[in-house]
Amino acid sequence: FGTGSRLVYDVLMNAENRQFIYQGMSALLMGGGFSGTFTTYGVTVAVNGAALPAGSVAVYSGQSLVVAFDPWSLVIAVIIYVVMSASSCDEEEGKLAMKEGAGLCHAVGTYCSSCIRVFGSCVSCITHTTRKCCFNSMLARIVNEQGRTQVGKGWGSAQNPD
Incomplete structure (x- = not known):
């Protein structure tokens, strides 16, 4: 074991030290030493009188802790998540981009790989796919x-x- 792991082991395995750390963290987070907010997906946790975002509804209110919910922030966060997920590349596309950047690929052509069909004919293309032949060297x-x-x-x- 290294020096860091021995010290952590000594501090955390002694019951008196654990109680000391617990009391210190409680005083920091719940006492006058700390105030702030944390917000994610519309849920806000405010400590020690920190201001809540406009339009949020308090779900829980304690002595020095408030948990609030803002539905509009949740909707915006979910929309951003969906758009980012739809526009992100998978691992195979990432490797292709690296090969393309290195000049190892030749573009064969582009075609409509998925479209909206009405009465059997393609009305609007949803996804255009570009096929490429990539090689292991320039x-x-x-x-x-x-x-x-x-x-x-x-x-x-x-x-x-081909």
Whole structure:
């Protein structure tokens, strides 16, 4: 064990020390030594008379602690979460972006991969997908691009790349 772990072990395993730490934290958080608010997803915890956000409703009120709820903040936080989740990349897309940034990919084409259909025909495209062929080096990409041009071999369609 290192020095830090031995000290932590000594402090936390002694019952008198635990009581001392508990009393100190209680005095800091519930006494006059600390005041502030913490808000997440519309729930606010205010300590020692700190101001609550406008429009919030007090759910619990104690001697030096207030828990409040603001439904508008919850709605805004959920909308932001949904938008960020929808616009974020998964691991595979992240690797593709790194390969693209290194110049290892050749774009074959773009097509509509999912659309709104009315009577069997596509009315509006929801998702456009760009297909790419990626190689393990820039030399391999260049040889493929130039070699395919010289022998007259194409890359295939965007939906079925070769």
